[in-house]
Amino acid sequence: MYKIAIIITLMFSQILSAQSTYETGMNKAFELWKSGQPAEASNLFERIATVESDNWLPSYYAAQVLILDSFTKLKDKHALEAQLKKAQTFLDDAVSRSKDNPENMVLQAMLHTAYVASDGANYGMSLSPKINALYAKAAQLAPNNPRVILCKAEWDMGSAKYFGQDTKPFCEQIEKSLQLFANFKPETTFDPNWGKERAEQLTAQCKA
Amino acid sequence: MKSLLSCLLLLLTLTLQAQTTISGTVIDQNKQPVLGANVYLKGTYDGASTLDNGRFSFTSTATGTQTLIISFLSYETKTLVNNINQFKDLKITLREDVNTLDAVVISAGTFAAGDNSKVSVLKPLDVVTTASALGDFVGALQTLPGTTTVAEDGRLFVRGGEAEETQIFIDGIRVFTPYSPTTNNVPTRGRYSPFLFDGITFSTGGYSAEYGQALSSVLELNTIHQPDQEKTDIGIMSVGANLGNTQIWGKNSLSVNASYINLAPYLELFKDRNDWKKPFETLSGEAVFRHKTNNGLLKLYSAFDTTDFSLVQDDINYSNGIPFGLNNNNLYFNGSYKEALNNNWTISGGISYTFANAKTEVFESKIKSTQNSVHAKVKLKYRFNNRFKLNFGVEQFTTQFTENYNDETITNVNYGYNNNLSAAFTEADVFFSKKIALKAGFRAEYSALFDAVNVSPRLSLAYKTGSKSQLSLAYGRFFQQPNSDILKFNQDLQAQQAQHYILNYQYNADGKIFRAETYYKQYSDLVKYDSDFTSFDTDFNNSGDGFAKGIDLFFRDNKSIKNIDYWVSYSLLDTQRDYKNYANAAQPNFANAHNLSVVGKYWIDNLKSQVGLSYNFASGRSYTDPNQEGFLNQKTKSYNSLSLNWAYLLSPQKILYFSVNNALGFNNINGYQYANTPDLNGQFNSRALRPAADQFFFVGFFWTISEKGTDNQLDNL
Numbered sequence: 001m002y003k004i005a006i007i008i009t010l011m012f013s014q015i016l017s018a019q020s021t022y023e024t025g026m027n028k029a030f031e032l033w034k035s036g037q038p039a040e041a042s043n044l045f046e047r048i049a050t051v052e053s054d055n056w057l058p059s060y061y062a063a064q065v066l067i068l069d070s071f072t073k074l075k076d077k078h079a080l081e082a083q084l085k086k087a088q089t090f091l092d093d094a095v096s097r098s099k100d101n102p103e104n105m106v107l108q109a110m111l112h113t114a115y116v117a118s119d120g121a122n123y124g125m126s127l128s129p130k131i132n133a134l135y136a137k138a139a140q141l142a143p144n145n146p147r148v149i150l151c152k153a154e155w156d157m158g159s160a161k162y163f164g165q166d167t168k169p170f171c172e173q174i175e176k177s178l179q180l181f182a183n184f185k186p187e188t189t190f191d192p193n194w195g196k197e198r199a200e201q202l203t204a205q206c207k208a
Numbered sequence: 209m210k211s212l213l214s215c216l217l218l219l220l221t222l223t224l225q226a227q228t229t230i231s232g233t234v235i236d237q238n239k240q241p242v243l244g245a246n247v248y249l250k251g252t253y254d255g256a257s258t259l260d261n262g263r264f265s266f267t268s269t270a271t272g273t274q275t276l277i278i279s280f281l282s283y284e285t286k287t288l289v290n291n292i293n294q295f296k297d298l299k300i301t302l303r304e305d306v307n308t309l310d311a312v313v314i315s316a317g318t319f320a321a322g323d324n325s326k327v328s329v330l331k332p333l334d335v336v337t338t339a340s341a342l343g344d345f346v347g348a349l350q351t352l353p354g355t356t357t358v359a360e361d362g363r364l365f366v367r368g369g370e371a372e373e374t375q376i377f378i379d380g381i382r383v384f385t386p387y388s389p390t391t392n393n394v395p396t397r398g399r400y401s402p403f404l405f406d407g408i409t410f411s412t413g414g415y416s417a418e419y420g421q422a423l424s425s426v427l428e429l430n431t432i433h434q435p436d437q438e439k440t441d442i443g444i445m446s447v448g449a450n451l452g453n454t455q456i457w458g459k460n461s462l463s464v465n466a467s468y469i470n471l472a473p474y475l476e477l478f479k480d481r482n483d484w485k486k487p488f489e490t491l492s493g494e495a496v497f498r499h500k501t502n503n504g505l506l507k508l509y510s511a512f513d514t515t516d517f518s519l520v521q522d523d524i525n526y527s528n529g530i531p532f533g534l535n536n537n538n539l540y541f542n543g544s545y546k547e548a549l550n551n552n553w554t555i556s557g558g559i560s561y562t563f564a565n566a567k568t569e570v571f572e573s574k575i576k577s578t579q580n581s582v583h584a585k586v587k588l589k590y591r592f593n594n595r596f597k598l599n600f601g602v603e604q605f606t607t608q609f610t611e612n613y614n615d616e617t618i619t620n621v622n623y624g625y626n627n628n629l630s631a632a633f634t635e636a637d638v639f640f641s642k643k644i645a646l647k648a649g650f651r652a653e654y655s656a657l658f659d660a661v662n663v664s665p666r667l668s669l670a671y672k673t674g675s676k677s678q679l680s681l682a683y684g685r686f687f688q689q690p691n692s693d694i695l696k697f698n699q700d701l702q703a704q705q706a707q708h709y710i711l712n713y714q715y716n717a718d719g720k721i722f723r724a725e726t727y728y729k730q731y732s733d734l735v736k737y738d739s740d741f742t743s744f745d746t747d748f749n750n751s752g753d754g755f756a757k758g759i760d761l762f763f764r765d766n767k768s769i770k771n772i773d774y775w776v777s778y779s780l781l782d783t784q785r786d787y788k789n790y791a792n793a794a795q796p797n798f799a800n801a802h803n804l805s806v807v808g809k810y811w812i813d814n815l816k817s818q819v820g821l822s823y824n825f826a827s828g829r830s831y832t833d834p835n836q837e838g839f840l841n842q843k844t845k846s847y848n849s850l851s852l853n854w855a856y857l858l859s860p861q862k863i864l865y866f867s868v869n870n871a872l873g874f875n876n877i878n879g880y881q882y883a884n885t886p887d888l889n890g891q892f893n894s895r896a897l898r899p900a901a902d903q904f905f906f907v908g909f910f911w912t913i914s915e916k917g918t919d920n921q922l923d924n925l
Contacts, residue, residue: 025253040257043246046279047255050248077718081309082282121766121773125333126406129436136437163816163860 022052026190029061038069042090049093056098057190060107063090067111074118087111102138103192106151109134113155131155146180147195149173154202171206174199231265232298234258234278237641242302245280249292268292282308284594306594306639312672314647316682316712316725317414319352320407329721329764335402338807339851339867340822342906344397345408346387349427350824351805353725353760353777354412357826357847358798360878360899362395363387366412367729368756368783368799369424372691373706376427377419378405379507379544382583382605384562388490389515389536391482393878393900399513399538401465403452404496406432412760413708413727414682417633417649417666418587418599423688423706423731431496431507435461439914443467446907447474459500466493480901483520483529490515504547511540518569524883524895533569538562557586573615579692581607599649600634609692623744625695628656635666643672653687657695658702662687676717682710690735698748704733719767729756734787754785754793774808791839795830797879802827816857824849831879834892848874861912869904876902 025048033041045062052058066087073079088111095104109131115123116131135152142148153173160167181196230249234242241262248255254268268274274292279285283302288295304311319329334348341347346364349355356365363371376386378400387396407430411419415426441452450467472487492513499506518533544558562581567574587601610624635649650665668682687703689695707730715722734752739745764775781801786793804825811818828843836842853867870876879897886892 021253039244043244043248043255043257046246047248047253050277051251051253078282078308078310085308086281122331125331133436159860163857165859 022048022055023189026058026061029058033065038065041065046090049090054097056094056101056104057188059090059094059097060104060192063087063094063111064107066090067107067114070114071117074114077118080114080118084111084114100141102142102145102148105134105138105141106147109138109151109155128159144180146177146184146199147192149177149180150195150199150202153177154198167206171203174202174206178203226271227267227269228271228292228295229265229267230254230276230292230295230298231263232295232300233262234264234280234300234302235262236283236302237304242280242283245278245283245302247276247278247300250275250277250287278302304642306642306645308642310675311639311642312645312670312678314645314668314670314680314682315678315714315723316668316670316680316710317411317708317727319349319410319412329723329762330408335408337809337818337820337853337855338822339820339853340807340824340849340869342397342867342869342904343402345400345402345405345429346398348402349408349410351775351777351807351822352410352412353723353762353779353803353805354425355779355803356781356799357803357824358829358878359826359847359849359876360393360395360897361798362390362397364425364427365798366425367727367758367779368754368781368785368796369706369729370796370798373422373424373688374427375419375422375425376429378429378509378542378560379431379558380418380428380556380587381542381544381558381560381585382421383540383542383560384579384581384583384607385538385540385564388513389534389566390488391517391519391521391532391900393482393521393897394488399492399540400429400511401450401467401494404431404463404465404494404509405429412725413729414666414668414684414710416647417635417651417664418601420631420633420651420653420664420686421605421629421688423686423704424729431509433505434498434500435463437914439912441465442911442913444909446905447471461498462495464493464495467491478901478903478905481522481898482900483522485518485520485531485533486516488515488517501547503549504545506545507543509540509542509544511538513538522895524881524893531569531571533567535567536564537566538564552591554589554591555586556589557584559584571615573613575614576612577610579607579609581605595639597637598634599637600632602630602632604631605629607692609696611696623696625657625692625699627689627695629689630654630656645670653703655689655703657689657699660702662703662705677713677715680710680712680714682708682712684708693742694735694737694748697742697744697746701735701748702733702750704731704735704750704752706731719765721762721764723760723762725760727756727758727760731755731785731787734785736787737789739789752785752787752790754783754787756781756783756799758782771811771813772808773811774806776807777803777805779803794840797830797840800827800829818855820853820855822851824851829879832882833880833894834882834886842880844877844879847876847878848872849876850874861914863910865906865908865910867906869906870902873902 025044029041029044032044042062042065045058049058049062066083070080070083091107091111098104112127112131116127135155138148139152153170157167157170160170178199181199186193234245236242242258243260245258246255247258247264249268249270252268252270254266256264256266258264270292276288276295278300280302282305284305286300286302330348335341335345336343338348338351349364354367358365361371364374365371366374376383386398388399390396409428411426419426435454435456438456439454443450448467448469452465454463468491470489475484475487490513494511497508515536520529520531523530540562542560546556548554560583564579566577583605585601585603587599590598607627610622613621631651631653633649633651635647638646647668650663653662664685664687666684668680670678670680672678686706689703690701708727710725710727712725731754733750734754735748735750736752737746737748758779758781761778766773781799783799784793784795807822809818809820826847828846830840831842831844832840833842849870850872851869852871856864858864876899877896880894881897882892882894
């Protein structure tokens, strides 16, 4: 009886320690990211992804770190391409682990947006329809996901501004996303939970 | 018992705690330290990023044989398998990933257009926004160097070659009848609508061993893999209408497109030089079905069109002109499949079927021709690694051609031929480094018709001379069978051949491309014959030959001037050939010495408009004046044309489009026709061959209805 208890305890502690390794790892990666070390953060997310082979989140973040960082180097064509190619492999990984996931679709749309932002003449025509299609699909799957509403509205607002059309409906969408952000509960601690600040910024711009 | 357990526990903890330090340096091939590479043990959280001196160090509690992975942007990922104790003071050299933007590309002879190519000379959109192209992909390619302006013909004439020396492929599968039928003074167009394709590779020489039966050039068109969204396209034009629809469900998608062109209303307003009895009318339909499998993609493409017209053509020998009528039906089916079998093997294959029948009436002669052609191909690709890939495959071409002739005196004469050709090819793609790449292969063809085997080697080499420039070389031997006008009367011949030698320089900076290419092409075994027109009693042989040499220049810039994108192409060509019924070697009438194209596009932001112009200059072409000594002894005056277009985006979905060809109304002359017999003074009278119309106007309204409402038909213009 005593032995069994010990074995059980040992097993549990192993499981517990495995969980905590994941949490420690993820937390450490987020710290690196916050402290301005995106490359190291992405590297750590990549390492976690190789261990947690069923979990889409580490790959998702490995990609997201690189995608967001790429917006800071839109002028350096080769560096941008190298970084976005790497991000794409992580994102493909995340998609294969979690199919039809609207969060992955939003991230893919952002990756395409980085290309368009760097060279609109070259990529605009081919990638814009893809971005539209991704947001349309994501909105269909998760009509109340605040990030889907926000990113879609921000993207649509860009083309509406260009054609001198009314941006009011998109401002309304962004306000709607703010309400959804207020009530959003991520499934786990590490599930995507970003975007609120951006929504607030854009709302302020809408009102200005 | 208790103490034993404690001991065990302690031991367990100890083993858990036992740590190994893993350390080393990561450098690149130039011995420079790599900063920020990810070094880790597979399946563990243990790892580190390299520092600016390339060093890394981390500890792990793992034991035994482990896999160490070193990965970094734009380098190939490296894997080391060894006992963990051996991972100390490692010296790791990463190899550059050759699959990057700044790596060398094989560019001799090749113009790539599309989003996937590294160095894209044209974008898919250019096909529809080039003023002179009128939405025809062939028209857009005619603004590239290496092509000759043969204004009345409209097909691609490449580097002193005849139009039939260029073969067109859709998804790697041959198109046997790529051009729409037309009269002899109106240029033809490509049959297929440009918006179905997202990649175009135009090779003006030295192409891959995968392609055969083309002496001069190969044009590869790739259909869109997967449409982005469901939509309906409506187009209303001054010459007709078109309607398209795309549906997507699950892993399938279907795009259909129908168009109807009728020139009668246009010709009422703007009379041309032809005496039309029944103006040009064509109805065409296309459909593409795509199905995604787990690792593969199936595409089924089919197109049908029917064309009908009749007119009286001016002729120097017939004062009342020559009555000419044509009814043409063309069906094309193309099915292709590609699948990645695993990390290393990719299989692709396809089959195409062409059915073409034409009823031609000239005076009282009625000619009915029927062509059935099949092309089937299977190709395997083995990827040893990023740097070494091997392609090999087999293919079969079958053509059955029959013609039936009737006139007042001759009834129901039938003739034709069956042509079977089998081919096998293999080719290796090797990257020695990011700077040097090689493509080498050969192709063997067996012709059942001639009972002969031909082997053609192909070779291209590219070397990066600087961060933005590169040199490429290409050599190849090419075979092509004589065309149906010859084969239908005589099959006791052999394949014609050409050899290409090409040297190419390319400079590619941000938004600017400069290319210079020089080439020498040698023709041999060209078919010669002894009559004015080929017929049953013509004597044929393979004793003809010829050459073409020249320089092609191309410059494109979309960065230097804001909102302006332009390109300039110039070709210098020196060619002569002795073939067909030529009296001696001469510059053929479809070739000329100088061709210049300037294409410009200006985006006016506050008008939401793109205005474009294209100017085309071609020096004179040769013709024979029987009043003078010699063969092909004269040259026409040079050809000039300036075309303008304006695309106005009413909203993201609605586009209004205007264009005018030859806006300045240059009087172009394509050649001269001389009377068969001299007049009373012993002079042969002549007639200038003029285009049917000097100018062409086009107005269209294009509307795309999609759920998203942001797609538009700029692609479709």
